[in-house]
Amino acid sequence: MPRLVRSLLASLLVALAFAAPATAQNGNDEFTEKLDIGISTDEIAITSDFRGADLTIFGAIDGFAPDLLAQGKYNIVVSLEGPKESATVRKKRRVFGIWVNTQSMTFELVPESYSLSSTRDIDAIAPANEMNNMGIGVAHMTLSPIGYIGDGSSVTEFRSAFRRLRETSGVYQRDPGGVQFISASLFKASVRLPADVPNGVHVVRAYLFRDGVFVAAKALPLRVIKTGLEAAITEAAHKHPFFYGLFAVLLAVITGWAASVVFRRD
Numbered sequence: 001m002p003r004l005v006r007s008l009l010a011s012l013l014v015a016l017a018f019a020a021p022a023t024a025q026n027g028n029d030e031f032t033e034k035l036d037i038g039i040s041t042d043e044i045a046i047t048s049d050f051r052g053a054d055l056t057i058f059g060a061i062d063g064f065a066p067d068l069l070a071q072g073k074y075n076i077v078v079s080l081e082g083p084k085e086s087a088t089v090r091k092k093r094r095v096f097g098i099w100v101n102t103q104s105m106t107f108e109l110v111p112e113s114y115s116l117s118s119t120r121d122i123d124a125i126a127p128a129n130e131m132n133n134m135g136i137g138v139a140h141m142t143l144s145p146i147g148y149i150g151d152g153s154s155v156t157e158f159r160s161a162f163r164r165l166r167e168t169s170g171v172y173q174r175d176p177g178g179v180q181f182i183s184a185s186l187f188k189a190s191v192r193l194p195a196d197v198p199n200g201v202h203v204v205r206a207y208l209f210r211d212g213v214f215v216a217a218k219a220l221p222l223r224v225i226k227t228g229l230e231a232a233i234t235e236a237a238h239k240h241p242f243f244y245g246l247f248a249v250l251l252a253v254i255t256g257w258a259a260s261v262v263f264r265r266d
Helices: 003-022 066-070 128-134 152-169 229-239 241-262
Strands: 024-027 034-038 043-046 053-062 074-081 084-095 098-111 114-118 172-176 179-181 186-193 200-210 213-226
Touching: 034 200, 034 213, 053 074, 053 200, 074 179, 074 186, 084 152, 098 152, 114 186, 152 172, 172 186
Parallel strands: 043 213, 114 172
Antiparallel strands: 024 213, 034 053, 053 186, 074 114, 074 200, 084 098, 179 186, 200 213
16 A cells, blocks of 8 residues: 555544544445544634635545445545524615615525535536435525515525625635545545634535435534634624723724824824
8 A cells, every 4th residue: 555545544543533522424224335534633723814724634435345436436525514694695776876785685594604525526426406405515505595475586596696605705615526535445525714714613524425326424523713813802792792892982082083193284
């Protein structure tokens, strides 16, 4: 076995040893294949100058059929899903020369960030209805409007706008071909942490498909925390909102006064 493969396999085993208590697995009981994944850390600290990074996940298929593997019948999909919160999409129209919000729709509990990698395009891995049922991929993600009563075509329009805006901003990303087999059953995947990655607990999910049929899945938590001055400001705003607001007002007053002194004309 090449030295690189041995090194990667060792990294996977070490990562699994540390991550095992926090793992969760489910799959199709009709199959004997199992999926294992590992990451080198379960916590990432970011600072105010963070510009994004790639997270590498190692994994292995246990109980695979060598002939099916040789035929390329196995496919892997790996996602990094950020914390969930409700999101509102607004539609603007030009009224008397001014752009104003005329309609809006709020979707319930959607990931703040989402990065997807796979061995190939996910629509070539399994049927669309399978991906829809499992919510795998930006196009198949569940987007449930809150309290909306009206024309279904509007829901489709707002869903498309939501996906487009998230992908354009870079918080939703996909990389067909981002998962690669590096030995008979060992694979690695790279998912992207965007520059404005949200704080909180993210979830790394891996899915195994055999000839278009879902076989097994594995999930690991990944905590993203902000450090430094930005973290202190965020914590103060959430834990002490009154004093944070008071400080912000005082800072604005002092800044305005200082500017008037500096630029005052005698």
